[in-house]
Amino acid sequence: MIRDTTIGAKLWITAIWVVVGFFVLNLVAMIATVILSSFGTRWLGTWVPAGLTTRWYFSAWSEFQLYDVLVVTFQIAFTVVALSGLLGVTAAYALARRDFPGKKLVMLLFLLPLLVPPITFGIPLATVLYQAGVGGTFWGVVLANLVPTVPFVILVMIPFIEQIDPKIEAAARVFGANTFKLFLHVLLPMLVPGILAALLLVLVRTVGMFELTFLTAGPTSQTLVVALYYSVFASGVRAVQSIDAMAVIYMITTLVWLLIALRFVNPTQIVARAKQQPAST
Amino acid sequence: MSSLEHTPPASLRQRLALKGLDGVTLLVVPAALFTLAIFVYPFLYGLLLSFEPKEGGIFANYQHFFSDPFLYNTIATTLWLAVPVTIISLILALPIAFRVRLMTRQRLLTTILVLPVTLGTVLVAEGLLNYLGPQGWFSRTLMLFGIIDSPVKLTNNYWGVFASLIITGFPFTFLLTLSYVSGIDPALEQAAAVHGARAWQRFRHVFLPLLIPGLAIAFLLSFVQAFAVFPSAILLGAPAGPTRVISIAAYQAAFEQYDYSMASAIAMIMAAVQLVIVVAILFVRNLFYRGSTAGGKG
Numbered sequence: 001m002i003r004d005t006t007i008g009a010k011l012w013i014t015a016i017w018v019v020v021g022f023f024v025l026n027l028v029a030m031i032a033t034v035i036l037s038s039f040g041t042r043w044l045g046t047w048v049p050a051g052l053t054t055r056w057y058f059s060a061w062s063e064f065q066l067y068d069v070l071v072v073t074f075q076i077a078f079t080v081v082a083l084s085g086l087l088g089v090t091a092a093y094a095l096a097r098r099d100f101p102g103k104k105l106v107m108l109l110f111l112l113p114l115l116v117p118p119i120t121f122g123i124p125l126a127t128v129l130y131q132a133g134v135g136g137t138f139w140g141v142v143l144a145n146l147v148p149t150v151p152f153v154i155l156v157m158i159p160f161i162e163q164i165d166p167k168i169e170a171a172a173r174v175f176g177a178n179t180f181k182l183f184l185h186v187l188l189p190m191l192v193p194g195i196l197a198a199l200l201l202v203l204v205r206t207v208g209m210f211e212l213t214f215l216t217a218g219p220t221s222q223t224l225v226v227a228l229y230y231s232v233f234a235s236g237v238r239a240v241q242s243i244d245a246m247a248v249i250y251m252i253t254t255l256v257w258l259l260i261a262l263r264f265v266n267p268t269q270i271v272a273r274a275k276q277q278p279a280s281t
Numbered sequence: 282m283s284s285l286e287h288t289p290p291a292s293l294r295q296r297l298a299l300k301g302l303d304g305v306t307l308l309v310v311p312a313a314l315f316t317l318a319i320f321v322y323p324f325l326y327g328l329l330l331s332f333e334p335k336e337g338g339i340f341a342n343y344q345h346f347f348s349d350p351f352l353y354n355t356i357a358t359t360l361w362l363a364v365p366v367t368i369i370s371l372i373l374a375l376p377i378a379f380r381v382r383l384m385t386r387q388r389l390l391t392t393i394l395v396l397p398v399t400l401g402t403v404l405v406a407e408g409l410l411n412y413l414g415p416q417g418w419f420s421r422t423l424m425l426f427g428i429i430d431s432p433v434k435l436t437n438n439y440w441g442v443f444a445s446l447i448i449t450g451f452p453f454t455f456l457l458t459l460s461y462v463s464g465i466d467p468a469l470e471q472a473a474a475v476h477g478a479r480a481w482q483r484f485r486h487v488f489l490p491l492l493i494p495g496l497a498i499a500f501l502l503s504f505v506q507a508f509a510v511f512p513s514a515i516l517l518g519a520p521a522g523p524t525r526v527i528s529i530a531a532y533q534a535a536f537e538q539y540d541y542s543m544a545s546a547i548a549m550i551m552a553a554v555q556l557v558i559v560v561a562i563l564f565v566r567n568l569f570y571r572g573s574t575a576g577g578k579g
Contacts, residue, residue: 009480012376013380016376016377016380017380019373019377020377020390023451024390024393024394026412026419026448027393027396027397027448028393029412029418029419030405030408030409030411030412030448031396031408033408033411033412033417033418034404034407034408034411037411043416044416045416047418047421087311087312087315088312090308090309090311090312091308091309091311091312091313093305093308094305094306094307094308094309095309097305098301098302098303098305098306099301100300100301100302100306101300101301101302103301106309106313109313109316109317109321110312110313110316112320113316113320115502115505116505116552116555117505117506117508117509117555118509119509119511119528119531119532119551120509120528120548120551120552120555121320121323121324121548121552123327123531123532123535123544123545123547123548124323124324124326124327124328124330124545124548125319125320125323125324126535127323127326127327127330127535127541127544127545128322128323128326128327129323143319144319146315146319147316147319147320150312150315150316151316154312179304179305204399208399208400208401209401210401210402210403210511210512211509211511211512214512215532215535215536225401225403225404228403228404228407229403229512229516232403232406232407232410232516233515233516235410240411243407244407244411247404247407247408250404251400251404254399254400254401255396255399255400258395258396258399262392262395266391267388267391267392267394267395267456268391268456268457268459268460
């Protein structure tokens with residue numbers, strides 16, 4: 001490795017770490033404020049709350065009907081995970097193994113929903129869903145959330161499938177396995193780590209997906225993040241600590257899955273999902 | 282391939298299989314049909330709907346948008362947030378990615394940085410309302426050090442939205458940049474160093490040309506994300522004035538005035554502005570070097 005030992009270089013390195021430290025410090029302090037406030041009794045004009053209590057969690061739980069909201073959130077999230085896994089993995093297999101005319105066009109079709117921000121396509125999508133009668137229902141929210149997650153699974157899975165030797169599949173074919181058996185007994189066991197990683201990330205994204213759920217959800221199909229938005233939007237109606245308690249519950253539901261997902265993937269992969277793009281253009 | 286020419290005429294099935302079309306290829310059909318039905322169709326439907334306004338000619342929505350300052354100013358407002366945030370994120374991300382690339386244990390830092398991306402804009406807005414508020418730790422710390430006398434106003438205005446975009450946008454840009462920077466073979470830098478190039482020269486003449494395509498993509502993705510700012514502009518900003526971004530205008534048209542035609546028109550304008558920036562950046566990118574970032578002979 002190359003070492004820079006001039007004073008200028010050392011100052012430069014120090015400056016970089018100061019910036020990183022400042023950012024991380026603010027980030028951690030922001031999260032800490034929420035957590036501390038949710039446990040505080042009264043917090044006005046001081047550095048820390050006057051006392052600690054857990055009662056805001058009980059009041060948030062009943063005020064915001066968090067039990068119902070959590071049930072809906074996970075019903076939606078797991079339905080999205082199952083459907084995007086089914087649609088995404090099969091399509092990824094075809095795209096990883098076959099070269100066919102128009103493949104680039106199909107890849108573009110799957111890249112676009114990831115590149116266009118949800119709020120841009122969410123408004124026409126919500127219009128169509130409301131006209132079809134599924135807007136505001138459970139299935140409306142599921143359909144809207146599938147738009148970015150199906151392509152996401154496809155793009156994550158293609159490299160995973162490509163690295164499996166096609167000879168293994170050829171061998172299975174020789175022994176008389178049809179496509180379905182091949183999938184179930186040969187490919188699926190080898191793809192489990194990749195599928196698990198992709199689906200956990202889909203879960204994290206669906207729990208945290210605000211825009212699409214917000215635009216398509218009705219009163220009975222709100223997920224936790226949308227409920228959190230409404231309570232912050234109407235802040236003043238409820239105690240701040242109560243909203244903070246809800247925010248902490250939201251953080252926990254998201255971070256648990258994130259931490260599990262991070263056992264299988266590198267953090268950069270969560271963001272660099274569109275990395276395939278430079279290669280194809 | 283040449284031996285196939287001597288075999289008797291192949292069946293349609295075989296000929297299709299030669300082109301890569303067989304049972305396995307058909308597996309792509311469900312996902313492709315789904316994306317067409319639920320992404321492409323609504324988009325085209327929205328485009329057509331935007332030309333069928335509640336009243337007036339086919340372009341009435343667009344004429345209305347570009348004649349009403351309350352509407353067309355949202356483009357400038359959004360750009361005024363998204364462009365500085367993207368540029369600052371990228372300028373910060375690049376040198377930091379260069380340092381972090383040399384670290385052997387980057388996992389902790391990248392995990393911390395992926396938190397705001399995962400938690401999402403609503404939670405960040407909620408947290409910043411506390412943290413940056415007049416009674417929050419940020420103002421308190423600045424007052425403790427005597428930098429300011431009274432709390433700075435950082436919420437319910439431009440700076441609140443700016444801060445929330447940096448908190449979610451910078452880690453996104455950074456992780457993206459890091460993945461590009463790590464993709465460059467370190468041997469290239471060593472070769473340059475052997476030939477006596479200093480740090481700045483190595484960056485300017487070795488790394489930068491190789492990084493331009495990646496940085497362009499990082500800029501685009503970060504910009505598009507920032508341009509679509511929505512919940513934090515409402516919760517942390519002043520949605521009636523200085524941070525009335527274009528997505529708020531589209532949302533209000535759809536869900537407050539129930540004018541889906543106008544809402545679609547605004548969504549199309551939003552997409553068009555993004556497209557213009559994307560095409561411009563890609564055009565600039567194509568003027569630079571494109572090729573392998575791996576070292577080695579050849």
